Amino acid sequence: MDYYSWLKAAHVFVVFIFVGGMILNGFLLLCLQPGSPQSDRVIAFAKRWNGPVTGLALGFVWVFGLTLAYLGNWFSDTWLSIKMLLVLILSALHGMQSGAFRRMLQSPSQPPARYLRSSAAITIIFLAFIAILVIVKPF
DSSP states (O other): OOHHHHHHHHHHHHHHHHHHHHHHHEEEEOOTTTTHHHHHHHHHHHHHHIIIIIHHHHHHHHHHHHHHHHHTTOOOOHHHHHHHHHHHHHHHHHHHHHHHHHHHHHSSSSSSOGGGHHHHHHHHHHHHHHHHHHHHHOO
16 A cells, blocks of 8 residues: 555645635635624634634644655755745744634724735745645755
8 A cells, every 4th residue: 555645645635624724714814894793703603613624734734744754755855945934934824813813803893914814815825836846846
């Protein structure tokens, strides 16, 4: 049995879930009007979904990704270092999105930070660079 291919498939699967959650979070942070009753319900639901689904997927992204890097013996490759930096930044951005939802529930009239309103676009741009690094391995 080819465990490497199964591991790679699992990694891609959890990446889809994580990136989908990040884009959804970014879209919600862009579109929701803080303080409205409808927004409060959506934010509460997003917060309940974000941790157990998007957050858990992020954890598996790291576990599967680091395991693949170990099995591929890629830790000395520059492309992997750049990719890991981008994933680390996306991980931090996910934490900032989560914090924004928490703050929006605690202080409904306070809008999220401006950069978080662009977090869906940031996620998509980073994903494009990560895909290039993984597929082309230019460095």
